[in-house]
Amino acid sequence: MGYVVGVDVGATRTRIGLFTKGCELVRADVFETPREGGSAITQEIVSRIRSLLSSVGEKVEAIGVGTIGPLDIVRGRVVRSPNVRLGSFELKAPIEEAFGAPTYVVNDCVAAVWGEYLVGAGRGSSNVVYVTLSTGIGGGAVVDGHLLLGKDGNAHEVGHIVLDYSGRFRCGCGGLGHWEGIASGANIPRAASILAREWSGPETEAYRRALEGLLTPEDLFAYWYSGDPFAEHMVYFLAEVNAAGIASTVNVYDPEILTVGGSIALRNPGFLELIERNMEKYLVCRAPRTLLTPLGENVVLIGAAMVAINTPPNLLRIQRGRW
Ligand SMILES: [Zn+2]
Known part of the structure; x- marks a missing residue:
């Protein structure tokens, strides 16, 4: 067969x-x-x-x-x-x-x-956007039932949307202030070290690891769940950054359904809720239905x-x- x-x-x-x-x-x-x-x-x-x-x-x-x-x-x-x-x-x-x-x-x-559009949460919708929060940050869009590709297949490199003008965060691609350069799994340890240098709160374990540039996403969320104040500060910062990035993506494509995947989102469902709560103030479009991808990893x-x-x-x- x-x-x-x-x-x-x-x-x-x-x-x-x-x-x-x-x-x-x-x-x-x-x-x-x-x-x-x-x-x-x-x-x-x-x-x-x-x-x-x-x-x-x-x-x-x-x-x-x-x-x-x-x-x-x-x-x-x-x-x-x-x-x-x-x-x-x-x-x-x-x-x-x-x-x-x-x-x-x-x-x-x-x-x-x-996949989301044909067999996942987007079935029956003509406008679907997917965003991944993982080692990198990226997106894909179906608009009016049409899959966006672009001249080289890179029509949706939303991870390289500019979200910060302070000059503190450099992306792996070399660009300054890109969403991915701040909030992707690969860049979280560096972003945490920058925030740690500006931190005036208690010198917690997460803070010390961050200062050394060693606060991985896995550690960060584990410290957050255990109530570490610096980890909470960092997670809230990342939720804000991701909210701005996802809202900007929504503003561009105007989807009915937005699904989020990638290891950081899938392993920390509470994180997406936090992001969603921050999104509204950045949106110009009517908010889409937002959920973790049912297709998982x-x-x-x-x-x-x-x-x-x-x-x-x-x-x-x-x-x-x-x-
Ligand atoms: Zn970049």
Whole structure:
């Protein structure tokens, strides 16, 4: 009967799923994204897909990939990545060659919003936005039933919206004051050290770790749950930053449904509530229904599979390839 493969290439982890054409997940594989980056990532993906397929003795009919960006969407390759030094790598051509099946490559949040729109919380809505709060910050948008892609597939790099003019926060991309440069998982330790230097409250454990630049997102939320005042100060600051970023995204796309995913949001549901409470004052649009993605940590994987099963017409035009 043939299967469809979805791939979620993350900065930290890569997930591969074997799906039926009805988008039922049959088998999955999760592994650390090879740190050496470049073609090692693609080679690992090809070999993992091969072993998943041989475990069920089936052929693959189409492959969808949702990846960290930025992208060259015409060639289906990642041109460089601001979060981790993974370099540039080809995805579409080598995967198509290995399996003889059409392969479609989009940004991870674009895959996510496509999945959300077709089989997630966005079913039945024409205007859906997805935002991830994770190692990086990104978004995807379906507007009037149309998936936004842009000339290079980077139409929605909302993580690089400018939210701060103080010059204190530099993003991994080199830009100043970007949302991601303040509030993404990769940048939280640095932002916490900046806030710690300005802090005049009690010298708590979270404060001391922050001063050394060692306050990871996991530690931060653990300290917050244990009542640490500096951790609370930092979490409230991040909630404000994320509220401004998400509200700006909503103001641009005017969605009916806004879903939020990514490890920081999914592991700390109370954090999204805090963000939502701060959003109203930044909104010009009518507030959308806001919720954590019901597709959970598989949102990009499922979305990537849906890109292969129900390929958006504009992507088909861009990445038709040999098929
Ligand atoms: Zn940036």
